Amino acid sequence: xxxxxxxxxxxxxxxxxxxxxxxxxxxxxxxxxxxxxxxxxxxxxxxxxxxxxxxxxxxxxxxxxxxxxxxxxxxxxxxxxxxxxxxxxxxxxxxxxxxxxxxxxxxxxxxxxxxxxxxxxxxxxxxxxxxxxxxxxxxxxxxxxxxxxxxxxxxxxxxxxxxxxxxxxxxxxxxxxxxxxxxxxxxxxxxxxxxxxxxxxxxxxxxxxxxxxxxxxxxxxxxxxxxxxxxxxxxxxxxx
Amino acid sequence: xxxxxxxxxxxxxxxxxxxxxxxxxxxxxxxxxxxxxxxxxxxxxxxxxxxxxxxxxxxxxxxxxxxxxxxxxxxxxxxxxxxxxxxxxxxxxxxxxxxxxxxxxxxxxxxxxxxxxxxxxxxxxxxxxxxxxxxxxxxxxxxxxxxxxxxxxxxxxxxxxxxxxxxxxxxxxxxxxxxxxxxxxxxxxxxxxxxxxxxxxxxxxxxxxxxxxxxxxxxxxxxxxxxxxxxxxxxxxxxxxxxxxxxxxxxxxxxxxxxxxxxxxxxxxxxxxxxxxxxxxxxxxxxxxxxxxxxxxxxxxxxxxxxxxxxxxxxxxxxxxxx
Numbered sequence: 001x002x003x004x005x006x007x008x009x010x011x012x013x014x015x016x017x018x019x020x021x022x023x024x025x026x027x028x029x030x031x032x033x034x035x036x037x038x039x040x041x042x043x044x045x046x047x048x049x050x051x052x053x054x055x056x057x058x059x060x061x062x063x064x065x066x067x068x069x070x071x072x073x074x075x076x077x078x079x080x081x082x083x084x085x086x087x088x089x090x091x092x093x094x095x096x097x098x099x100x101x102x103x104x105x106x107x108x109x110x111x112x113x114x115x116x117x118x119x120x121x122x123x124x125x126x127x128x129x130x131x132x133x134x135x136x137x138x139x140x141x142x143x144x145x146x147x148x149x150x151x152x153x154x155x156x157x158x159x160x161x162x163x164x165x166x167x168x169x170x171x172x173x174x175x176x177x178x179x180x181x182x183x184x185x186x187x188x189x190x191x192x193x194x195x196x197x198x199x200x201x202x203x204x205x206x207x208x209x210x211x212x213x214x215x216x217x218x219x220x221x222x223x224x225x226x227x228x229x230x231x232x233x234x235x236x237x238x239x240x
Numbered sequence: 241x242x243x244x245x246x247x248x249x250x251x252x253x254x255x256x257x258x259x260x261x262x263x264x265x266x267x268x269x270x271x272x273x274x275x276x277x278x279x280x281x282x283x284x285x286x287x288x289x290x291x292x293x294x295x296x297x298x299x300x301x302x303x304x305x306x307x308x309x310x311x312x313x314x315x316x317x318x319x320x321x322x323x324x325x326x327x328x329x330x331x332x333x334x335x336x337x338x339x340x341x342x343x344x345x346x347x348x349x350x351x352x353x354x355x356x357x358x359x360x361x362x363x364x365x366x367x368x369x370x371x372x373x374x375x376x377x378x379x380x381x382x383x384x385x386x387x388x389x390x391x392x393x394x395x396x397x398x399x400x401x402x403x404x405x406x407x408x409x410x411x412x413x414x415x416x417x418x419x420x421x422x423x424x425x426x427x428x429x430x431x432x433x434x435x436x437x438x439x440x441x442x443x444x445x446x447x448x449x450x451x452x453x454x455x456x457x458x459x460x461x462x463x464x465x466x467x468x469x470x471x472x473x474x475x476x477x478x479x480x481x482x483x484x485x486x487x488x489x490x491x492x493x494x495x496x497x498x499x500x501x502x503x504x505x506x507x508x509x510x511x512x513x514x515x516x517x518x519x520x521x522x523x524x525x526x527x528x529x530x531x532x533x534x535x536x537x538x539x540x541x542x543x544x545x546x547x548x549x550x551x552x553x554x555x556x557x558x559x560x561x562x563x
Binding site for chain 2: 001003004006007010011014015017019020021022024025027028031032034035036037040042043044045046047048049050051052053054055056057058060061062063064065066067068069070071072073074075076077080081107108109115116119120124140144145147148149150151152154155156159160163165166167169170171172173174176177178180181182184185186187188189190191192194195197198201202205206209
């Protein structure tokens, strides 16, 4: 049971925002010492662990091709495509983005989107613009909700899209870990295929929520306007 | 035969080449530290071949890995922000090439899948051309190289090695985080060696009614979810829950299909990532980036997807993995 201190170290280390590499290394060493491994055995474990998990770093082989197409405007072209969604309502803009994000992540193009690359400069302004067209003005509370959902569409899309691509870290972590520890032999492609059902359901659940978002925003805007009116009558009442 | 080790050597060569490019750059803010980090990482990829074959001592690689961690965590590593095209130039290129820009990107998965499908029949003199033990990885590397060639043919950059230079730009922007997945994987192996999974397994058996498959699936998926919420990523949670429940109970006792159990188990962890402030990059940074008043606003928007999706994963695993 003492070895569980290692898990606690990971939790605490990540919580206080230490460099994750240090957290992982230190808790690995502490856990191994508690588990009765000698220093040489620990070094051996780090060495053989690194050697057998090299496949996790295979994403490196796609960097040159992603890099060159970025150099020639991949992100700019993606933005042009996404901006064609601009005529829709806020919820549908986000639904369109969710679809694009998930589909491209499934092809390994996770660098196309992201909070800094697309959400802030593009997706949120477009969703907000759609709300402005619909309501005339957007109360702060509604703006918050659109912001939250803009970032959420990106996360849901990328998390449940990338696992369909074989070279993604999580798939290779699984194969490396179970192959090394249990002597199995799993092909990354087998795992990637079984990520598809969850990907479809994630799209359905989140997509359904985004379709309903427009009605929620309607209600929120109405409620915010009422509140404002009340606040106004309250102040005029006070003056009289 | 193209073995998976050849793929690791390709990665090693790329790292060493990038280290060389950095070392040549006199204006790089962390010239020598960065160059040493990527160069040593590349050498580790070569040396790993012999460690894997058990013809060289593993502790030497162990020391090298600790040196890498030390370099990365003491601020010796920096982003040289290597030269690339300006936004204006890129917009111009995007208008010129349009959707052709997606062709190289599509080449990767298409070539990968075709090579995987053809691998069983590709043979020279009765010997398979592609390592049958690691088909997907070898196919992916072939796909990536083919895609780079396609990109150069379509885009015609002035320097034929432009993909390598641009790859370095992305790698440096990722920085030390590039090493993290591999370290988390190593941590999982260390945890298992030290018996962490067994300890969690003993705790889990306390709440697990014996003989109930459904209960075991629920505990595995919910455990992945909770550990991911606590640690901020599914990578660290996976070895713990798999050693505790996934392998001994779901695969060994109930004969679940390991690929399905593990793939869906990891995705149950991803549902946790949607619901935790510990995954700061995904949930807190964007809230700051969008200047939100409530820094948990992104999590609030994601909860109602993350929790039902966890339920969906439990149902999927229960009905798909056991036959």
